[in-house]
Amino acid sequence: MAGLATALGSGAMTNTIAEIAGASCILAVGTSTTAGHPVIGYRVKEAVRKGARLIVVNPKEVDLCRHADLHLPLLPGSDLALLMGMARVILEEGLQDQEYIDRRCENFEAFKKSLKAFSPEFVARTTGLPWEKIAQAARIYATSKPATILYCMGITQHSHGTDNVLAISNLALLTGNLGRVSGGVNPLRGQNNVQGACDMGLLPNVFTGYQRVEDPAVREKFQRAWGYPLKGTPGLTHTEIFDAAHGGKIKAIYLVGENPLLTEANAGHVREALERLEFFVVQDIFLNETAALADVVLPAASFAEKEGTFVNTERRVQRVRQVIEPVGESRPDWWITCALAREMGGRGFDFQSPEEIFREITALTPSFAGLSYRRLERGGIQWPCPTADHPGTPILHREKFATPSGKGKLVPLSYRPPAETPDGRYPLVLTTERSIFHYHSTMTRHSPGLDDLRGEEELCLSPEDARRLGIVDGDLVEVVSRRGRVEVKARVTRACRPGVVSMSFHFAECPTNTLTSPARDPVAKIPETKVCAVRVSKISR
Amino acid sequence: MPDLITLTIDGVEVKAAPGTTILRAALERGIYIPHLCDHPDLEPVGVCRLCLVEIEGRRPTVSCKTPVEEGMVVHTSTPDLERTRRVNLELLVASHDYNCQFCARNTRCKLQEVTRYVGLQQEDMDRLRKPPLDQPLDDSNPFFVRNMNKCVLCGICVRTCAEIQGDGCIDFAYRGIRTKISVMGDGPIAESTCVSCGECVARCPVGALVPKKAEEPSYEVETVCPFCGCGCGIIVGARGGRIVSSRAVPGHPASGGSLCVKGRFGLGFVNHPDRLKTPLIRRGGKLVEASWEEAVSLVAERLSRYSGAQLAVIASAKCTVEDNYVLQKFARAVLGTNNIDHCARL
Numbered sequence: 069m070a071g072l073a074t075a076l077g078s079g080a081m082t083n084t085i086a087e088i089a090g091a092s093c094i095l096a097v098g099t100s101t102t103a104g105h106p107v108i109g110y111r112v113k114e115a116v117r118k119g120a121r122l123i124v125v126n127p128k129e130v131d132l133c134r135h136a137d138l139h140l141p142l143l144p145g146s147d148l149a150l151l152m153g154m155a156r157v158i159l160e161e162g163l164q165d166q167e168y169i170d171r172r173c174e175n176f177e178a179f180k181k182s183l184k185a186f187s188p189e190f191v192a193r194t195t196g197l198p199w200e201k202i203a204q205a206a207r208i209y210a211t212s213k214p215a216t217i218l219y220c221m222g223i224t225q226h227s228h229g230t231d232n233v234l235a236i237s238n239l240a241l242l243t244g245n246l247g248r249v250s251g252g253v254n255p256l257r258g259q260n261n262v263q264g265a266c267d268m269g270l271l272p273n274v275f276t277g278y279q280r281v282e283d284p285a286v287r288e289k290f291q292r293a294w295g296y297p298l299k300g301t302p303g304l305t306h307t308e309i310f311d312a313a314h315g316g317k318i319k320a321i322y323l324v325g326e327n328p329l330l331t332e333a334n335a336g337h338v339r340e341a342l343e344r345l346e347f348f349v350v351q352d353i354f355l356n357e358t359a360a361l362a363d364v365v366l367p368a369a370s371f372a373e374k375e376g377t378f379v380n381t382e383r384r385v386q387r388v389r390q391v392i393e394p395v396g397e398s399r400p401d402w403w404i405t406c407a408l409a410r411e412m413g414g415r416g417f418d419f420q421s422p423e424e425i426f427r428e429i430t431a432l433t434p435s436f437a438g439l440s441y442r443r444l445e446r447g448g449i450q451w452p453c454p455t456a457d458h459p460g461t462p463i464l465h466r467e468k469f470a471t472p473s474g475k476g477k478l479v480p481l482s483y484r485p486p487a488e489t490p491d492g493r494y495p496l497v498l499t500t501e502r503s504i505f506h507y508h509s510t511m512t513r514h515s516p517g518l519d520d521l522r523g524e525e526e527l528c529l530s531p532e533d534a535r536r537l538g539i540v541d542g543d544l545v546e547v548v549s550r551r552g553r554v555e556v557k558a559r560v561t562r563a564c565r566p567g568v569v570s571m572s573f574h575f576a577e578c579p580t581n582t583l584t585s586p587a588r589d590p591v592a593k594i595p596e597t598k599v600c601a602v603r604v605s606k607i608s609r
Numbered sequence: 610m611p612d613l614i615t616l617t618i619d620g621v622e623v624k625a626a627p628g629t630t631i632l633r634a635a636l637e638r639g640i641y642i643p644h645l646c647d648h649p650d651l652e653p654v655g656v657c658r659l660c661l662v663e664i665e666g667r668r669p670t671v672s673c674k675t676p677v678e679e680g681m682v683v684h685t686s687t688p689d690l691e692r693t694r695r696v697n698l699e700l701l702v703a704s705h706d707y708n709c710q711f712c713a714r715n716t717r718c719k720l721q722e723v724t725r726y727v728g729l730q731q732e733d734m735d736r737l738r739k740p741p742l743d744q745p746l747d748d749s750n751p752f753f754v755r756n757m758n759k760c761v762l763c764g765i766c767v768r769t770c771a772e773i774q775g776d777g778c779i780d781f782a783y784r785g786i787r788t789k790i791s792v793m794g795d796g797p798i799a800e801s802t803c804v805s806c807g808e809c810v811a812r813c814p815v816g817a818l819v820p821k822k823a824e825e826p827s828y829e830v831e832t833v834c835p836f837c838g839c840g841c842g843i844i845v846g847a848r849g850g851r852i853v854s855s856r857a858v859p860g861h862p863a864s865g866g867s868l869c870v871k872g873r874f875g876l877g878f879v880n881h882p883d884r885l886k887t888p889l890i891r892r893g894g895k896l897v898e899a900s901w902e903e904a905v906s907l908v909a910e911r912l913s914r915y916s917g918a919q920l921a922v923i924a925s926a927k928c929t930v931e932d933n934y935v936l937q938k939f940a941r942a943v944l945g946t947n948n949i950d951h952c953a954r955l
């Protein structure tokens with residue numbers, strides 16, 4: 069969440085899930101909330117029932133559109149142009165909250181200047197939408213208060229995802245929607261504990277609680293606590309790790325609980341990288357496609373077989389409790405990692421329980437300092453929670469922002485087209501999406517029933533493209549990109565705009581991500597699985 | 610906190626917040642009034658007419674729709690009320706498929722509660738017996754069965770789908786005696802817009818909507834859903850080392866007591882036969898079973914051959930905070946590398 073951290077000093081959801089129901093306007097950018105985060109979807113629909121205006125920005129007519137006042141089916145990858153266009157309308161029509169900007173923001177003039185490049189003609193051409201529709205969205209967003217912005221994969225998974233996030237925070241700052249109830253900018257985290265994984269420093273550049281490895285004082289603190297010398301240069305991101313493995317620099321990988329062959333952009337490259345490793349160890353609950361390549365596989369216990377905590381997308385730290393004994397010889401991940409560490413002579417891995425680990429976390433992490441298992445007993449607490457008597461923080465940035473100056477930074481931005489645009493050989497744009505019934509494969513696919521509901525990958529395409537290509541609903545088609553090829557059943561649907569096709573990435577039989585693009589956001593380094601150019605043709609049997 | 614309102618129900622002084630209905634105020638005070646169509650999560654509609662009460666100075670009224678008022682005097686049981694209630698109940702159950710022993714809702718059924726209270730007997734049923742409806746079961750959904758022969762037309766499922774889940778996939782269809790709950794076009798529910806969230810199943814007061822795999826858990830534990838970032842609270846039931854049920858934590862701060870299909874019905878992966886049960890080591894090109902001692906010492910020995918710059922750790926957004934903390938400590942302190950990241954940085 070590099071983008072939000074630049075502008076606001078924190079990269080998490082600013083408000084709570086429950087508050088969404090109280091918003092007067094919801095701008096949903098690149099999220100198919102009812103499918104990706106169903107229970108947050110319930111809150112969105114509740115807000116709409118109570119009269120909120122819902123604006124959906126998504127290339128595809130996703131399920132959420134049924135409840136929307138306005139759907140903006142922009143061309144994939146043009147989110148930034150649309151958001152800057154909205155900012156332009158807000159300023160031109162004087163709909164901004166000037167008092168808020170003067171009091172709480174900085175860099176307004178520079179930002180204003182950067183809007184010049186976003187003329188109505190340019191924005192309309194780039195997004196493929198009539199300017200009037202964008203203006204209408206801007207007016208609704210700026211005049212219905214409080215207004216909240218929800219976004220996820222769709223917006224961060226672009227080669228310029230970080231800028232997209234900044235464009236979102238710009239809009240919220242201009243309209244004074246940060247630090248107020250039912251407002252805010254709310255990145256919806258995908259997996260159950262993505263927030264917690266980030267909070268725990270499973271990132272190459274930070275320790276727990278986003279304490280930077282480059283900061284000598286931080287390093288000193290961890291060195292003293294752990295009794296080890298620590299490196300002060302950020303490490304490689306996961307896509308760089310696979311590149312380095314491919315290039316032979318990384319020789320061994322310890323991979324826990326992921327299946328990159330299915331979820332990574334350009335899966336073919338990842339497979340080659342893993343095959344070149346000298347040693348590859350995987351720790352998981354299933355022998356998934358990636359684990360099948362490992363030299364050693366360590367069986368992990370599932371969430372139901374261990375104690376611990378998860379942090380949800382609204383920063384709520386919640387207790388996970390053991391329901392049954394670990395299946396077979398499987399062991400909790402912390403137990404396995406500690407055993408490895410001790411075997412390698414590591415000191416400080418003698419934890420007897422997750423609670424003991426949690427105590428070490430709170431001692432080293434200011435935003436978790438006030439938490440304890442006892443305090444989390446009922447309902448959890450939202451960080452930051454600096455002291456034992458602090459109630460937690462449902463809404464961020466109430467008085468000031470977490471930036472050095474305490475002000476929210478308006479960031480000038482410029483548009484860069486997606487790394488891969490359609491051409492003669494690959495004339496269609498493929499975007500990936502998710503199905504409500506699945507979440508990143510391995511768990512849902514092993515749950516009887518969920519597979520019955522949506523057992524097969526589909527390629528969705530518009531009736532216009534289908535006609536042109538001679539494809540009818542249910543045909544087997546091949547989808548070819550610059551990187552790979554898959555076969556899949558076609559589904560013809562009005563939900564797709566002509567020129568755009570979509571697939572999900574839940575199925576091992578049809579790994580969509582052998583197709584997708586490895587171009588990366590230069591700051592956050594998230595691969596562009598959202599946009600890639602393909603061609604589609606019918607397979608005759 | 611607004612001032613509480615004081616009223617009398619069956620001679621008992623009851624206090625309730627303004628806006629509370631008489632029915633809710635009575636139930637909270639431990640005074641039972643028969644009811645079927647009321648649900649604390651939903652707007653009241655007053656269709657079953659079992660919750661009739663007398664308020665002094667007024668005509669009999671449904672208590673689930675009447676808010677408490679200061680000084681109200683309410684009677685829940687008078688000869689007139691009892692008579693009307695019995696008639697209303699008889700109409701409702703005339704063709705009910707009473708088969709309690711084999712009904713998944715047995716002992717937790719609101720209709721049993723009401724029947725017991727009204728004192729309806731077998732001979733009453735025999736006298737009433739209308740031809741059974743003989744509606745075919747709809748078992749098209751992988752997770753729950755719809756048995757409309759047990760439906761009391763309370764409309765809770767319809768309102769749940771509209772007010773809680775928010776899509777309104779089901780509704781009343783047909784009229785009069787043929788009235789029933791159905792999806793658009795009256796086909797099987799699996800072919801409708803229903804997303805299988807099970808919210809309606811969790812609220813149906815009788816055995817008309819029941820989970821397919823209805824194994825009774827021997828104990829339950831409150832924890833957090835392992836699928837998406839909403840972090841819904843779930844109460845997981847288990848027996849014999851297996852997970853057999855999952856339901857929402859009522860009033861949970863993140864989920865408000867709701868779940869989607871995954872949190873409610875998707876925990877089958879935990880006991881899937883394909884779960885990894887022992888460490889595996891590659892020998893002669895194949896992964897073969899090994900002991901923890903072997904696996905741990907092999908991994909430790911191999912990893913210690915490399916410098917930090919040659920090593921990387923890829924972590925999981927599914928593991929717990931504690932798992933993750935230990936993992937990055939291991940990477941940074943023991944392996945000596947900041948090459949640590951997870952796949953879902955989003």
Ligand code: SF4
Nearest residue numbers: 708709712718815816
């Ligand atoms: S719905 Fe209730 S009354 Fe009817 S058979 Fe089931 S348990 Fe008995």
Ligand code: SF4
Nearest residue numbers: 760761763764766813
């Ligand atoms: S199916 Fe259940 S909830 Fe729905 S109307 Fe019938 S009895 Fe009520």
Ligand code: SF4
Nearest residue numbers: 770803804806807809
């Ligand atoms: S399962 Fe959910 S979506 Fe389906 S009818 Fe019931 S409430 Fe509606």
Ligand code: SF4
Nearest residue numbers: 834836837841869872
């Ligand atoms: S129940 Fe559904 S919405 Fe709630 S956390 Fe689980 S997957 Fe997410």
Ligand code: FES
Nearest residue numbers: 655657658660673
């Ligand atoms: S509970 Fe009052 S009418 Fe049904």
